[in-house]
Amino acid sequence: MSLLEINNATLKFGGVVAVNDLSFSVEEGEVYAIVGPNGAGKSTVFNLISRFYEPFSGQIAFDGQNLLDRRADAVADLGIARTFQNIELFDHATVLQNLLVGRHRHRRTNMIEEMLFTPRVRREEHKHREAVERVIDFLDLQPYRNKMIAGLPYGVRKVVELGRALSSDPRLLLLDEPASGLSVEETQDMRWWIDDIRKQMGITVLMVEHDMGLVSGVSDRVLALADGAKLAEGAPAEVQSDPAVIAAYLGTGAV
Numbered sequence: 442m443s444l445l446e447i448n449n450a451t452l453k454f455g456g457v458v459a460v461n462d463l464s465f466s467v468e469e470g471e472v473y474a475i476v477g478p479n480g481a482g483k484s485t486v487f488n489l490i491s492r493f494y495e496p497f498s499g500q501i502a503f504d505g506q507n508l509l510d511r512r513a514d515a516v517a518d519l520g521i522a523r524t525f526q527n528i529e530l531f532d533h534a535t536v537l538q539n540l541l542v543g544r545h546r547h548r549r550t551n552m553i554e555e556m557l558f559t560p561r562v563r564r565e566e567h568k569h570r571e572a573v574e575r576v577i578d579f580l581d582l583q584p585y586r587n588k589m590i591a592g593l594p595y596g597v598r599k600v601v602e603l604g605r606a607l608s609s610d611p612r613l614l615l616l617d618e619p620a621s622g623l624s625v626e627e628t629q630d631m632r633w634w635i636d637d638i639r640k641q642m643g644i645t646v647l648m649v650e651h652d653m654g655l656v657s658g659v660s661d662r663v664l665a666l667a668d669g670a671k672l673a674e675g676a677p678a679e680v681q682s683d684p685a686v687i688a689a690y691l692g693t694g695a696v
């Protein structure tokens with residue numbers, strides 16, 4: 442059984458078919474990338490998995506469970522975390538506070554206990570702090586721990602967003618354009634982190650990315666989309682040299 446299975450998913454916005462009878466699956470432990478020209482349907486696929494959008498038809502299963510039975514706020518509880526194309530953090534909170542938000546799905550105490558700061562709350566708090574400190578170390582965020590998000594450079598905010606998603610201890614990490622807006626050096630760091638997230642933490646990664654250097658460097662398999670449908674799927678080199686993929690990016694004259 443695959444960790445994530447999408448079968449014959451279709452989603453239309455009025456007359457636009459954003460995702461068209463799309464099927465693919467992601468295996469536990471792999472890095473799987475979705476590529477395609479602007480408007481190909483990549484973000485829509487992420488929004489279907491996150492349950493922000495309801496498919497017109499088709500099935501989506503995570504670890505054998507029907508995701509379409511779940512609401513968006515219940516998806517994280519299953520162990521699916523995501524980052525966003527336009528970073529979504531609390532700007533007027535510190536890095537540490539933003540990472541602690543990522544622990545939300547593991548909180549077992551109720552509001553009254555928290556107000557009374559019972560021993561159970563203290564124990565829980567300690568556990569969450571430890572989990573977040575591991576992420577801070579892993580992503581080299583020590584110098585920024587107590588800094589407000591609003592004052593941080595874009596590249597650092599991007600890493601904090603990755604950290605917030607990792608703090609939830611996900612089984613599946615959805616990365617929406619992890620390299621967009623990053624410098625060459627920052628993109629290289631992102632590549633090592635994605636590699637380590639898979640190898641050291643054993644987390645499965647599904648990412649949407651335009652930077653083909655990053656995609657080929659880090660992915661086991663690539664899915665190329667155009668007009669919401671599958672054009673090609675396979676090893677990065679295979680997909681990059683596929684004539685249908687080249688045509689979709691550069692126009693049919695390029696093949």
Ligand SMILES: Nc1ncnc2c1ncn2[C@@H]1O[C@H](COP(=O)(O)OP(=O)(O)OP(=O)(O)O)[C@@H](O)[C@H]1O
Nearest residue numbers: 454457458459477478479480481482483484485486
């Ligand atoms: N909320 C929406 N309402 C109407 N149309 C939408 C909506 N979201 C996406 N679309 C349309 O669906 C199609 C797929 O869009 P999507 O954003 O998924 O593409 P994408 O591959 O992520 O593009 P990009 O690389 O530019 O982010 C496009 O034609 C887009 O205009």
